[in-house]
Amino acid sequence: MKIKRFWKILTYTLLIGYGLVTLYPFLWAVMASFKPYSEIIGGGLSLLPKAPTLENFSYIFTRDPLFPRWILNSFIIATSGTILNIIFNSMAGYALARLSFPGRKQMFLIILAVIMVPAQILLIPNYLIMKSIGILDTYNALILPGAINFGYIFMMRQFFVNFPKEVEEAAQMDGLSRTQTFFRIVFPMAQASIATQGVFVFLGLWNEFMKPLLYITSPEKYTLTLGLQSFQTQNATQWNYIMAASVVSIIPILILYIVLNKYFMKGVRIGGDK
């Protein structure tokens, strides 16, 4: 009995300890976002701000010339990218699972193969392709190449393979065309899979750093992740603004996480099932 109790205490201690290690950097960043610059670099271990101020937030939102614009850019790119992904991945997954057309098998094999292609090999050629079709330094440079995701096409295919045929047949009896059936009947029933991919695609686009760095050059088109870096000036790093901006960049994702928690967990599960 005593041993069991010992293990239990040890387990909780480890979990709480690890929880603190996880939380500390976030807590620190949130607290620092309310501290003036001098207090942040002054050192000391106190988490709580001695003289709490909203000055950092007010600066980045009202006096920084571009910060509000970066938020908007990130929103536009992540939202439109997510919508396109949901539509295109589902359509492709459905076609691969349900419609017979010439080349279906080959198409499926190609998609399985390109899932494994690392980003590095595509970066330089994509830069040159975007340059020649004239979408470099536009939102499209980030939206178009990421408008489909091979992993989620595969996931949608698996979903539609197991989707009951009777439902579609009934809809067709009622006089709906195949396209109508897809968008009105099948699509709504695939809600859970769609929400899962939507959440992860949005997260990926919102947090992307390397692609904006390579493909976007005008500061007014920066995404939030790229914009954060510009608070690092030649002379000093403006920690107070960086922390306020970092906190702001996490908030939308945090809200998404709280509202759609179950889909996050589902996405992880799908990842693990492979």
Place this chain on the structure above:
Amino acid sequence: MNPNKSKRKAKEAAQGISFMLPTIIIMTVFTLIPIIYALFLSLNKVSLVGESSYQFVGLKNYTNAFQDERVWIALKNTVRYVIIVVPCQTILALLMASLLNSGIKFQNTFRTIFFLPTLTSSSALTMIFMFLFSLTGPVNNILVDFGILSEPINFINETQFALGTIMVMNIWSTVPFFMTIYLAGLQDIPKTMYEAAQVDGANAWKRLTRITVPQIAPITNYVLLMGIIGCFQLFDQAYIISGGSGGPNNATLTLSLIIYQYAFKSFDTMGYASAIAILLTIIIFVVSMLARKLNKEDVNEDGGAAS
């Protein structure tokens, strides 16, 4: 054949292709053509000044890469990074998942907290860590206060510590994701297996090595693969910490970073950068295959658990 039926078939084929069309176009333009294009670039000297020009140089970019001291440094840093980070994150993730799965209360609360780093951009996380590890940051304060250090260390600007700082940060930020994957797997193992083992007198260690580890082998496979692929591609943190230079003294120069530098920060070396990118792709591919193979063999010994 019934003409009606063949008409329906043609219609379905047209529909199938039209449903695939967005995927086909985007995949062709931004994935398939680029793969071939990358191979082509790697065999050329590429100049983008004025009119783009390509001058065929054969395998020269590849042979140059083998003689480039900075490429060797980048490879050494990247390999060291993979060798240390992948096992640490895998073991820690499994350990934390087992603790979470041991029938404790507040499992969901812990899980929600642990997942936070997964949600946050590498950009924001790296900035936060840069401060935590800076001269006046909390890490130095704690180490000095407890007398572990006599004076603060500039972790990010010192050759021997810079890469280590990124390692710590990366382990910290990837463990929660892999832990959640492991947790899902652990919850799928039937409880009766453990009960039966307990009846047979198997102790905790035996249950772990004979039931848990083999049962979750496919997940370990996945975690190792994702870990290896992710670590070989390390870019964001190394770029942000060094401002793109790979410094101090090349300590944070990774293969991805050197590809970026040659492609976008110096003239006429885009072909050379493509050759290094292809070498990196080959390395990732070979190492992933090896890891897969080694782990499969482990599984087959006990049978059953292979995916």
